Structure formats: C-alpha cells, structure tokens
Amino acid sequence: MNLESIRDYCLSLPGVTEELPFGPDTLxxxxxxxxxxxxxxxxxxxxxxxxxxxxxxxxLRTIYPDVRPGFHMNKKHWNTVLVTGNISSDLIFSWIKHSYDLVVKGLPKKDQLELQ
Incomplete structure (x- = not known):
C-alpha cells in the first residue's frame, strides 16, 4: 500500500475533496x-x-502495534495508523471508510441524503 492508493480510495467516496489547509506537507x-x-x-x-x-x-490500539492515538488530534476520537505492511490493505480501507462514515453520520440529514 502506498499514499497514492490511500488517496485514490478516499477520492472514490461520495462528496470527498482533498485540500492542503495546514500547508504543503499535510494532505x-x-x-x-x-x-x-x-x-x-x-x-x-x-x-x-x-x-x-x-x-x-x-x-485497535490494543490489537495492532501500528495503530496509535491520533498524533496532534483528539486521542479519544482519532487514531494514527502506520502503514508498515503488517495490516492488510482491506483492513486499512475499512478503517478509512469507518472514519468517513462517522463524519457523514454527524452531517445534517439533508447533506447525508445528498451523498446517497
């Protein structure tokens, strides 16, 4: 797995955009x-x-050594995942989708319907 496959997967989800709001180093x-x-x-x-x-x-932090509390994030709600090859791509993509779904769940109902 590489950064481009993560990017492609994220952009394949409905309503997703990519930005550089924190400068050129963080997508x-x-x-x-x-x-x-x-x-x-x-x-x-x-x-x-x-x-x-x-x-x-x-x-996940207990089971997988490559999953850690979110770096520079609210550690209760965010994980940092190191992509070392020890976790399958399918599992990583499922965690990305879980993150996407949690955010969508918090959107207003009209926006949720727009994404369906």
Missing part, C-alpha cells in the same frame, strides 16, 4: 467540508490519522 481529505483523514505527504513512513469510534479506537 487533508474532507467530506462536505468535514475532515475524515489527514496524512503527511513527504514522510519516510506512510501514515494517516483517521476518526474512529472511541471504543473501537482503544480496541
């Missing part, structure tokens, strides 16, 4: 203006921050 993916994934562009280690249900976030 941010938003759904209807709300952040669901951040990733450094130039890093020796592919990694990303994704939103996560708090109970699931704790569980």
């Amino acid at each position: 941010v993916f938003k759904v209807l203006g709300k952040v669901f994934l951040l990733t450094p562009i130039e890093s020796h280690q592919i990694q990303f921050n994704a939103k996560c249900d708090p109970e699931k976030a704790e569980e």
Whole structure:
C-alpha cells in the first residue's frame, strides 16, 4: 500500500475533496467540508490519522502495534495508523471508510441524503 492508493480510495467516496489547509506537507481529505483523514505527504513512513469510534479506537490500539492515538488530534476520537505492511490493505480501507462514515453520520440529514 502506498499514499497514492490511500488517496485514490478516499477520492472514490461520495462528496470527498482533498485540500492542503495546514500547508504543503499535510494532505487533508474532507467530506462536505468535514475532515475524515489527514496524512503527511513527504514522510519516510506512510501514515494517516483517521476518526474512529472511541471504543473501537482503544480496541485497535490494543490489537495492532501500528495503530496509535491520533498524533496532534483528539486521542479519544482519532487514531494514527502506520502503514508498515503488517495490516492488510482491506483492513486499512475499512478503517478509512469507518472514519468517513462517522463524519457523514454527524452531517445534517439533508447533506447525508445528498451523498446517497
């Protein structure tokens, strides 16, 4: 898995845009203006921050050494995932989709319907 495959997956989801609001080093993916994934562009280690249900976030950190509390984020709601090859691409994509779904769930109903 590489940064381009993460980018392609994020952009395949309805209503997603990519931005650089924190400068040229951090790529941010938003759904209807709300952040669901951040990733450094130039890093020796592919990694990303994704939103996560708090109970699931704790569980994933316990099971997977490459899942850590969200770097520079609310550690209750965000995980940092290191992409080292120890976690399958399918599982990583499911966590990205979980983050997307959590953000969509928090949008107004009319926006949720727009995405369907």
